[in-house]
Amino acid sequence: MTLDAKIPAGDLAGKWDRYRFDCKLVNPANKKKFTIIVVGTGLAGASAAASLGELGYNVKSFCIQDSPRRAHSIAAQGGINAAKNYANDGDSIFRLFYDTIKGGDFRSREANVYRLAQISNNIIDHCVAQGIPFARDYGGGLAYRSFGGAQVSRTFYAKGQTGQQLLLGAYGALMRQVAKGSVTLYPRREMLDLVLVDGKARGIVVRNLVTGELESHAGHAVILATGGYGNTYFLSTNAMGSNVTATWRAYKKGAFFANPCFTQIHPTCIPVHGEHQSKLTLMSESLRNDGRVWVPKQPGDKRNPADIPESERDYYLERKYPSFGNLVPRDVASRNAKEECDRGKGVGQTGLAVYLDLADAIKSRGKAEIESKYGNLFEMYEKITGENPYEAPMKIYPAVHYTMGGLWVDYNLMTTIPGLFAAGEANFSDHGANRLGASALMQGLCDGYFVIPYTIGGYLASSSLGEASANGPEFSDAMAAISDNIKHLLAINGKQSAISFHRRLGKILWDHCGIARRDDDMKKGLCLIQNLRAEFGNDVRVPGDEADFNQALENAGRVADFLEFAELLVTDALSRRESCGCHLNVDFQTPEHEALRDDENFSHVAAWEYSGRDKEPVLHKEPLVFENVALTRRSYK
Amino acid sequence: MNWFIETISSSIGKKLLMAITGASFILFLMIHLIGNLTLYFGKAVFLSYVAHLHALGPLIVAVEIMLLILACIHVTTGTFLFFQNLYARPRRYAVKRWAGGRTIGSATMPYSGFIILAFIVLHLSNFHFVDLSERTIFDVISTHFSSMLYVFIYTCAVVVVAFHVSHGFWSLFQSLGANNNKYMPLLRVLGLIFAVSVAIGFGFIPSYVRFMI
Amino acid sequence: MSRTINLTLKVWRQNKANPGGFETYEARSISKDMSFLEMLDVVNEELIVAGKEPIAFDHDCREGICGMCGSVVNGRAHGHMEKTTLCQLHMRHFSDGDTVSIEPWRARAFPVIKDLVVDRSTLDEIIRAGGYVSVNTGGAPDANAMPIPTEMAEKAFNAAACIGCGACVAACPNASAMLFVGAKISHLSILPQGRPEAAKRAWAMVTKMDKLGFGNCSNETECEAECPKGISILEIARMNREFFKAAFF
Numbered sequence A: 001m002t003l004d005a006k007i008p009a010g011d012l013a014g015k016w017d018r019y020r021f022d023c024k025l026v027n028p029a030n031k032k033k034f035t036i037i038v039v040g041t042g043l044a045g046a047s048a049a050a051s052l053g054e055l056g057y058n059v060k061s062f063c064i065q066d067s068p069r070r071a072h073s074i075a076a077q078g079g080i081n082a083a084k085n086y087a088n089d090g091d092s093i094f095r096l097f098y099d100t101i102k103g104g105d106f107r108s109r110e111a112n113v114y115r116l117a118q119i120s121n122n123i124i125d126h127c128v129a130q131g132i133p134f135a136r137d138y139g140g141g142l143a144y145r146s147f148g149g150a151q152v153s154r155t156f157y158a159k160g161q162t163g164q165q166l167l168l169g170a171y172g173a174l175m176r177q178v179a180k181g182s183v184t185l186y187p188r189r190e191m192l193d194l195v196l197v198d199g200k201a202r203g204i205v206v207r208n209l210v211t212g213e214l215e216s217h218a219g220h221a222v223i224l225a226t227g228g229y230g231n232t233y234f235l236s237t238n239a240m241g242s243n244v245t246a247t248w249r250a251y252k253k254g255a256f257f258a259n260p261c262f263t264q265i266h267p268t269c270i271p272v273h274g275e276h277q278s279k280l281t282l283m284s285e286s287l288r289n290d291g292r293v294w295v296p297k298q299p300g301d302k303r304n305p306a307d308i309p310e311s312e313r314d315y316y317l318e319r320k321y322p323s324f325g326n327l328v329p330r331d332v333a334s335r336n337a338k339e340e341c342d343r344g345k346g347v348g349q350t351g352l353a354v355y356l357d358l359a360d361a362i363k364s365r366g367k368a369e370i371e372s373k374y375g376n377l378f379e380m381y382e383k384i385t386g387e388n389p390y391e392a393p394m395k396i397y398p399a400v401h402y403t404m405g406g407l408w409v410d411y412n413l414m415t416t417i418p419g420l421f422a423a424g425e426a427n428f429s430d431h432g433a434n435r436l437g438a439s440a441l442m443q444g445l446c447d448g449y450f451v452i453p454y455t456i457g458g459y460l461a462s463s464s465l466g467e468a469s470a471n472g473p474e475f476s477d478a479m480a481a482i483s484d485n486i487k488h489l490l491a492i493n494g495k496q497s498a499i500s501f502h503r504r505l506g507k508i509l510w511d512h513c514g515i516a517r518r519d520d521d522m523k524k525g526l527c528l529i530q531n532l533r534a535e536f537g538n539d540v541r542v543p544g545d546e547a548d549f550n551q552a553l554e555n556a557g558r559v560a561d562f563l564e565f566a567e568l569l570v571t572d573a574l575s576r577r578e579s580c581g582c583h584l585n586v587d588f589q590t591p592e593h594e595a596l597r598d599d600e601n602f603s604h605v606a607a608w609e610y611s612g613r614d615k616e617p618v619l620h621k622e623p624l625v626f627e628n629v630a631l632t633r634r635s636y637k
Numbered sequence B: 001m002n003w004f005i006e007t008i009s010s011s012i013g014k015k016l017l018m019a020i021t022g023a024s025f026i027l028f029l030m031i032h033l034i035g036n037l038t039l040y041f042g043k044a045v046f047l048s049y050v051a052h053l054h055a056l057g058p059l060i061v062a063v064e065i066m067l068l069i070l071a072c073i074h075v076t077t078g079t080f081l082f083f084q085n086l087y088a089r090p091r092r093y094a095v096k097r098w099a100g101g102r103t104i105g106s107a108t109m110p111y112s113g114f115i116i117l118a119f120i121v122l123h124l125s126n127f128h129f130v131d132l133s134e135r136t137i138f139d140v141i142s143t144h145f146s147s148m149l150y151v152f153i154y155t156c157a158v159v160v161v162a163f164h165v166s167h168g169f170w171s172l173f174q175s176l177g178a179n180n181n182k183y184m185p186l187l188r189v190l191g192l193i194f195a196v197s198v199a200i201g202f203g204f205i206p207s208y209v210r211f212m213i
Numbered sequence C: 001m002s003r004t005i006n007l008t009l010k011v012w013r014q015n016k017a018n019p020g021g022f023e024t025y026e027a028r029s030i031s032k033d034m035s036f037l038e039m040l041d042v043v044n045e046e047l048i049v050a051g052k053e054p055i056a057f058d059h060d061c062r063e064g065i066c067g068m069c070g071s072v073v074n075g076r077a078h079g080h081m082e083k084t085t086l087c088q089l090h091m092r093h094f095s096d097g098d099t100v101s102i103e104p105w106r107a108r109a110f111p112v113i114k115d116l117v118v119d120r121s122t123l124d125e126i127i128r129a130g131g132y133v134s135v136n137t138g139g140a141p142d143a144n145a146m147p148i149p150t151e152m153a154e155k156a157f158n159a160a161a162c163i164g165c166g167a168c169v170a171a172c173p174n175a176s177a178m179l180f181v182g183a184k185i186s187h188l189s190i191l192p193q194g195r196p197e198a199a200k201r202a203w204a205m206v207t208k209m210d211k212l213g214f215g216n217c218s219n220e221t222e223c224e225a226e227c228p229k230g231i232s233i234l235e236i237a238r239m240n241r242e243f244f245k246a247a248f249f
């Protein structure tokens, strides 16, 4: 099968306009006859469901949590990008486009990214109109800041709770449609399968998490906006419920999975405290603007940081990257922290942490100024660690944060299954091998508010789809298969909890396919994952009932999928014989330990096709063509 | 439903009723207190105040009827609220600690309310619905307060009233929405001052009459 | 100083078959760096391995922002620390040998689903009645077309910071939802974008809240004291004003 990204012809800037003009429209009177299933109520899902409802479609919206407002997007802190150029500092749509492509290490599609940059401005306008309380400057205009090392100030924010405010805006829009009757909510439902009829996505099977009942829902198209798979690594900054189940089961039904090895590891998280750590907390990247990262020069130096004299400290980022210093990109900062800890220079009880020290900034600019800038972050740090960052340097360590990979989609955001769309972090589309700060919120809302409402219309108008009905054999077969699956999990009756397997899986992945990857390690990791999966199949214990609220069962199902998916992740990492963005294979690096791309052979999207249980997945390549940017190598020296 | 009925039967409408009627009682309480303070100056001063008051004639009757109506509203709404609030939490917590928002005054509002209601009935039968053809109201007062039991009941009742208004005072401003972070501290303090004034002003009358006059 | 503690938990267990009651569990060797929910994870893992049903509790972000977690711990909503959700409450605030009682939010409007999990969909219903600005996607004016003073934006933000956890209802002696509703009505009525619908919204949301079985507010201010985001009861005063404007003008 050849992958056709369906990119409209013509010049880059005019593509989206032309697309919209060429796109077939659905007669307004017919819209309510179409049922669209939207799985996920994060920024992407809630905004898509709301906009489709506004257009008059009949929308069914699903989420795992008890309310759409609780989707993982709520946790985003830093901000959202837009090419407004309010700062008059040289920003433009083209610059945002270029930064995103370059930041992604030239592994994303020009046309999609350009559209994202174009739409970024509409997003901010719309969100302001919704009453989102963005930070303002004294003149009453929107405040903006530079974020994640960007050279222009294009990030808009609402304190440290931008994701929350944006999501509440989308949730409000969604609830407005619920009140109007165009959207029906199905909270506390977990999608467990995708149903195809005549090769097209026509519905889903979900488990009602309160009663345990399986339900079939039929529609004319299905949108997956189910977020990223960072939790495959067990410990990540993602919410506990974030999972790969929905996308993984769609993959098994024929949707290709693109670039699963592209996982972003964020350098500034609060380190692991012990065996029973359940998740990791992000400390905003902005701290690196004023903080200095260091470790003791002497490996194994366990003295108090205050007792280590200046001359015995190694400010390794400043030493290695004199021009960017502490502000090197996320992947570079993460990799270096790990290297230092591997050399035995890590600090704290576990030795898996480095210092992020704001003492100099406090000294030179006063506690008051630092407090006004970072007060809430310091408070959060103290709450979690019990240590006062005004007195001792913070300890930080990298953690899995975001996944650039996801279901392969074309320009329409449609997967390889007709009628199945993917939006937000669940698709692979815009961030290439590395995502820039404050661009995930932008992409989620772009997909949901502004792209899918058009492209889905084009699909519906140009396909002949019968009535949506969940009575066919396809639905009953899917229900039966899931039911068997659940019964099987409950019947294993082993000795270990699902979470303990998840923890072990996370450790395997982190050690064998984490920040810096080695072929041998990855191959070994692959075996370990396979063994772990076999052990899970024999020894997991899932107490409780099928027909009940059963969190142990929910979790076991997700862990089973993570165990399967992890193999694909490592397989993809092994097959990409280059380093790019967040994917660093140590065999492919410059003498300065920078990622060494192979544009000749690997300037493509790796899209994996499921070929059956215990069979090797099939790799398809979508070549990436760059007509508007010149491929360059990053350097932060 | 009529918009007005709909408004006052809503949760905020009920707050409004409690606040407006409560405010009237606070006003009444202030006037009553100022009047009663004359007792501390002896019989003659007090009786002359009473005479002045009665000279107002029909106005007094009108105010009395008003107060009666307000009391009915305050009590009925309060009773409604009490039972609705009980109904809103069918199962109580086995362990409950307060976080520091509640005060004795706020926590006891319905109970102090019912005690005050009982007290008002007693108070009116003691001093209002009495035959004054052969004695002055002052005589009635001093006869009653010659009994330690009455002194005790009245003193306690006044303390209860003080607690009730300690919450009621600032609370009525909050309910009316006449509150913001500039005035909030002031309202809290004024409420406290008022409650203490009520407690002291009214509270010592029985003992004063019993022991000093 | 030992880094671990042992606790006795008295946990409310309830399911379809069991109308509810307390069960006692031992939480052993709990690291002081754990969060309260991680402590429950440890207890649950032991239960699972023993083939018993783990304690059901809601949670997701574990960073104090999604509003999914929450139980009454030793009589306090989200436990005894100020401005802290249960997921952000750390075990260093407990002492070795403590007995800890854990109950679900209790309110008629929040029926218990299982153990510590309650159904808070009534909060969604209130938002559905009008907790939004009625603007369709597309066609919004430029974001800077309408200047908004910093103070106004901040005031709106402070109200908008609500995470919808329901602690205000749980903590309120009357099980009232006024702080939750007040926060949303305030957030939108402060901003010019929300003004056109302010009256309609206040009326619709308040009357909806009344129908859902929440109690009445008697200004006990327990909600403010327990709110993990420190939302002020002045938002309730503002809601009252908006409601009166809607009713009388």
Ligand SMILES: Cc1cc2nc3c(=O)[nH]c(=O)nc-3n(C[C@H](O)[C@H](O)[C@H](O)COP(=O)(O)OP(=O)(O)OC[C@H]3O[C@@H](n4cnc5c(N)ncnc54)[C@H](O)[C@@H]3O)c2cc1C
Pocket (backbone or CB within 6 Å): A039, A040, A041, A042, A043, A044, A045, A062, A063, A064, A065, A068, A070, A071, A072, A073, A074, A075, A076, A077, A078, A079, A080, A162, A163, A189, A190, A191, A192, A225, A226, A227, A228, A237, A238, A239, A242, A243, A245, A246, A282, A401, A402, A423, A424, A425, A426, A437, A438, A439, A440, A441, A442, A444
């Ligand atoms: C701590 C943190 C901070 C961040 N900060 C920023 C930032 O400052 N700027 C930025 O741009 N990005 C940031 N990000 C990234 C960004 O938040 C996410 O990428 C983005 O919110 C993802 O949105 P989404 O809509 O795709 O999915 P999500 O918000 O993850 O939503 C997923 C939805 O799918 C539902 N779901 C999942 N699986 C199923 C299933 N099987 N069945 C039914 N429903 C299901 C869930 O219930 C949920 O509603 C941050 C991420 C983290 C973790």
Ligand code: FES
Pocket (backbone or CB within 6 Å): C058, C059, C060, C061, C062, C063, C064, C065, C066, C067, C068, C069, C070, C085, C086, C087, C088
């Ligand atoms: S789990 Fe999200 S607020 Fe506690």
